[in-house]
Amino acid sequence: MTTTLRPTGPLQEEADGARSRAYEVCVNSRPVGTIEIATLPSLGPWAGTIRSLRIEAPDRGRGRGTVAALAAEEVLRAWRCTQIQVSLPPESIEAARLATALGYVERSRNMSKPLNGPPPSLPEGVRARSMTDGEFAVWWETGLKGYARSWAARGLSPDQALAKAEADRTAGLPDGLATAGVRLEVLVSQGETVGHLYLGRGEIRPGERGAYVYEVEVVEAHRGRGLGRALMLLAEQRALADGVQRIGLHVFAGNTPAHRLYESLGYRTDRVNSAKPLL
Numbered sequence: 001m002t003t004t005l006r007p008t009g010p011l012q013e014e015a016d017g018a019r020s021r022a023y024e025v026c027v028n029s030r031p032v033g034t035i036e037i038a039t040l041p042s043l044g045p046w047a048g049t050i051r052s053l054r055i056e057a058p059d060r061g062r063g064r065g066t067v068a069a070l071a072a073e074e075v076l077r078a079w080r081c082t083q084i085q086v087s088l089p090p091e092s093i094e095a096a097r098l099a100t101a102l103g104y105v106e107r108s109r110n111m112s113k114p115l116n117g118p119p120p121s122l123p124e125g126v127r128a129r130s131m132t133d134g135e136f137a138v139w140w141e142t143g144l145k146g147y148a149r150s151w152a153a154r155g156l157s158p159d160q161a162l163a164k165a166e167a168d169r170t171a172g173l174p175d176g177l178a179t180a181g182v183r184l185e186v187l188v189s190q191g192e193t194v195g196h197l198y199l200g201r202g203e204i205r206p207g208e209r210g211a212y213v214y215e216v217e218v219v220e221a222h223r224g225r226g227l228g229r230a231l232m233l234l235a236e237q238r239a240l241a242d243g244v245q246r247i248g249l250h251v252f253a254g255n256t257p258a259h260r261l262y263e264s265l266g267y268r269t270d271r272v273n274s275a276k277p278l279l
Helices: 064-078 093-101 133-152 158-172 227-241 256-264
Strands: 003-007 019-027 030-040 044-055 083-088 105-114 126-130 183-189 192-205 208-218 246-252 268-277
Touching: 003 030, 003 064, 019 044, 019 064, 030 064, 044 064, 044 158, 064 083, 064 093, 083 093, 093 268, 105 192, 126 227, 133 158, 133 183, 133 192, 133 208, 183 227, 192 227, 192 246, 192 268, 208 227, 227 246, 227 256, 246 256
Parallel strands: 044 083, 208 246
Antiparallel strands: 003 019, 019 030, 030 044, 083 268, 105 246, 105 268, 126 183, 183 192, 192 208
16 A cells, blocks of 8 residues: 655745645545645744644554655655654654654753742842843853854754854844843842843744743853752743743753753643754
8 A cells, every 4th residue: 555645735835935735645545644744934944844644543553654754754855954843742642652763853842831829039149130231242142152052962054053043033132132022131149140031922832922931041150059940930020020821931852950940840841842854
């Protein structure tokens, strides 16, 4: 039996260059499921994804999903994509097993928590203030390079990683410090700057927006003193002050200390993001 993909509509192309197309998964021309393939503008024109894959119950367990996913990779290669990413909820155990079998490796997670209590207090002796213009200029340059290195360490080429970092920063901060809905603050302890917070707005879960922790960082010399937790509490303070009821973040795989901190604060995984190169 031959499993193939049959388009159910024309190729969709957006103004930003994004592409998508829906297909039927067919066995000897008999429809047994559906699949939707797209590119990911947030990562660049070289990145693709399988938005959805569904095989009808009577045809499951026969390798139809595996063949459909491999066929999707061929479509993305034809679109000149060099890598593919899938984003799955943690309860999608069978889909995660399929991704692992096909060589996908976890890259990151999206986590969130509801905000329904009183604002938390910062530790004694710690306070926060807005970032100055001078601090913003330094943070922009050093943070951009660090963010790009994080993506390069996870399979992006240096040029791709820098392009993504620049695009993300520009999209999130089009007016710099004056960008509406953004908090750029520094944490101060004993008169010394010990860390910073970048809090904005973003999609926390599919179709749901809220406060988004884009970046927290403790100055290296002050790490190990609980200041990362203090920055996260500051983020919750500011989100609650802005009337937001859910806060989210993105954490790279392998950053075990950060993952443990977020879980201890009540964050739970919404999506597991895995990727593989398209050779």
